[in-house]
Amino acid sequence: MPIPAPTLYPPFNITRLSHVEYGVTDLAASRAFYVDILGLQVTAENDNRIYLRAMEERGHHCIILRQSDSAGVSCLGFKLYDTPELDKAAAFFEGKGLPVEWIERPFMGKCFRTCDPWGVPLEFYVKMDRLPPIHQQYRLYNGVKPLRIDHFNMFSANVDEAIAFYGEMGFRVTEYTEDDESGRVWAAWMHRKGGVHDVAFTNGTGPRLHHTAFWVPTPLNIIDLLDLMATTGYVANIERGPGRHGISNAFFLYVRDPDGHRIEIYCSDYQTCDADLEPIKWSLTDPQRQTLWGAPAPRSWFEEGSLFDGAEIRDSDLKAQPIIAP
Known part of the structure; x- marks a missing residue:
């Protein structure tokens, strides 16, 4: 099928991807991996959640690790351009018959949760707490x-x-x-x-x-x-x-x-x-x-x-296979 022409003036303005929330079964083990091995920086933590950011990021977090009974993905987050875009985005999803729930999220401003037509949980916001820059604090690079x-x-x-x-x-x-x-x-x-x-x-x-x-x-x-x-x-x-x-x-x-x-x-x-x-x-x-x-x-x-929380999976009917290593 041909690739559709790009929508240059979409119904709302997404700036970029922002964050992901993972359900993890051992918060301490996940902390060791993401912080001690990968080198992400802890911005907040408690007994149930750890918030992480990377070295150039000014937003409070790009990953949330949440203690869970099973591994999964709670949401994929996207930042919108400015405040009016939030209502435009909500109207877009409601117009598609998809659920829109306005939620409270730590370290974030007004925010809503929805999903795409296949159940991928999506989160949209404009404001997230800003943190001081650390990209020139080279002692923190790990x-x-x-x-x-x-x-x-x-x-x-x-x-x-x-x-x-x-x-x-x-x-x-x-x-x-x-x-x-x-x-x-x-x-x-x-x-x-x-x-x-x-x-x-x-x-x-x-x-x-x-x-x-x-x-x-x-x-x-x-x-x-x-x-x-x-x-x-x-x-x-x-x-x-x-x-x-x-x-x-x-x-x-x-x-x-x-x-x-x-x-x-x-x-x-x-x-x-x-x-x-x-x-x-x-x-x-x-x-x-x-x-x-x-x-x-x-x-x-x-x-x-990784499974998305609440999404039902189905097999693709396109059975074509790429080259796979033996």
């Missing part, structure tokens, strides 16, 4: 030296439908993978903030969260993280990489937290600010789409993901 949250990638049972819905909200396609036999889109990368993506969709059983990604300064930080994980008991948490993606051109590493939530460490993609930038098309059978150097991803990368 682990992989994460600078900022970069994107979410989701498994979708119908990527073409996901592109249409998120495109209506103003997300623009930068790159996509097409199944040559059916002509359908197998995966797509969509942005608001001017990078390759804020959200991406991968064909598979969904909706599930495939991964959350963090931008780091250089590929050498990724090498340092591998050495750290390999010598501190986390070697089994290294899932894929390091490598360079064909799609996005980014240098990457995929790791798993203690509950199996997948985190991508990411740098070196390109700028996409022009509204008329044409999407780049890839064939599903091109071995360089996954990794520019040709190495295929492991089967777990295509089959395992």
